[in-house]
Amino acid sequence: MIREDQQHNYDIFRECFSTVLIERITRHEAHGKSKRKRDRRAAKPGPEDTPARGHGETPTENLGSPEELADFVDFTAEQTFEYLPEELKTVQHYEWAKDAEMQARYQPPLTSADIAELMPSLDPAIEESLAAYGIVDGTSTSASASSNRISNRRNPQGLVQVLAPVLSAFITTVSTPPPPPISTKQAAQEAGCEICGRNWVNLTYHHLIPRFVHDKVVKRGWHREEDLQNVAWLCGACHRFVHRFAGHEELARHYYTVELLMEEESIVKWADWVGRLRWKGR
Numbered sequence: 001m002i003r004e005d006q007q008h009n010y011d012i013f014r015e016c017f018s019t020v021l022i023e024r025i026t027r028h029e030a031h032g033k034s035k036r037k038r039d040r041r042a043a044k045p046g047p048e049d050t051p052a053r054g055h056g057e058t059p060t061e062n063l064g065s066p067e068e069l070a071d072f073v074d075f076t077a078e079q080t081f082e083y084l085p086e087e088l089k090t091v092q093h094y095e096w097a098k099d100a101e102m103q104a105r106y107q108p109p110l111t112s113a114d115i116a117e118l119m120p121s122l123d124p125a126i127e128e129s130l131a132a133y134g135i136v137d138g139t140s141t142s143a144s145a146s147s148n149r150i151s152n153r154r155n156p157q158g159l160v161q162v163l164a165p166v167l168s169a170f171i172t173t174v175s176t177p178p179p180p181p182i183s184t185k186q187a188a189q190e191a192g193c194e195i196c197g198r199n200w201v202n203l204t205y206h207h208l209i210p211r212f213v214h215d216k217v218v219k220r221g222w223h224r225e226e227d228l229q230n231v232a233w234l235c236g237a238c239h240r241f242v243h244r245f246a247g248h249e250e251l252a253r254h255y256y257t258v259e260l261l262m263e264e265e266s267i268v269k270w271a272d273w274v275g276r277l278r279w280k281g282r
Contacts, residue, residue: 016169072133076130087102108171194258196274198277209228
């Protein structure tokens with residue numbers, strides 16, 4: 001079971017995991033088709049023996065149900081995530097940026113030997129699940145001689161080869177700073193109000209953590225000081241509505257991103273209504 005404080009990193013890990021698995025599955029299927037075509041040509045040479053793909057055939061038609069694949073990815077990703085080093089399950093960019101030792105331990109790109117050392121006790125059932133999909137060779141042996149010094153349970157070579165690009169992509173993602181908020185009014189104006197989407201009305205910036213409570217939120221540990229200047233560009237109507245919706249402290253504690261604001265039904269309904277207001281000539 002993924003803990004609540006691990007959910008964000010698990011979602012990133014699952015996306016990285018699925019990307020590598022899908023690439024390997026489709027590559028395996030393409031290789032199989034090429035081999036079958038070569039075998040047919042060798043057995044019965046001639047253009048009539050290598051028919052073109054039928055109109056209804058697609059490159060992914062033999063890959064199985066997308067729903068089944070999604071279930072498989074969910075299951076194996078959650079199994080694998082459990083064996084990540086604990087600090088990677090919750091690490092955020094600001095923690096990574098301040099910890100030089102962590103950066104040295106997990107510097108991407110990681111190799112198969114790195115995975116064997118970082119995840120020495122991987123459940124063999126994970127490798128068996130991947131082998132069933134043809135993602136790894138179920139008959140392969142250990143990752144490296146160094147893994148014997150770490151654990152008596154050796155990691156299959158195929159599994160750590162799969163996990164090396166997964167973990168590399170995962171670490172790269174969690175260690176990358178989030179994109180800065182729209183910093184100029186011109187860019188914000190082109191994008192439109194971040195609540196109602198209108199770009200034909202004047203916008204002003206709204207401190208997502210109101211300035212009146214900056215000292216309080218830092219003192220009480222609700223937010224880091226570096227997050228205090230995060231803003232959203234809003235039209236005047238939406239800006240006023242947000243401040244009517246909740247007070248400064250409540251905004252700071254519970255509605256400090258546009259995404260959190262938009263989870264509220266009343267704000268969604270407001271945005272839908274005000275977004276349809278267009279002035280004459282528009």
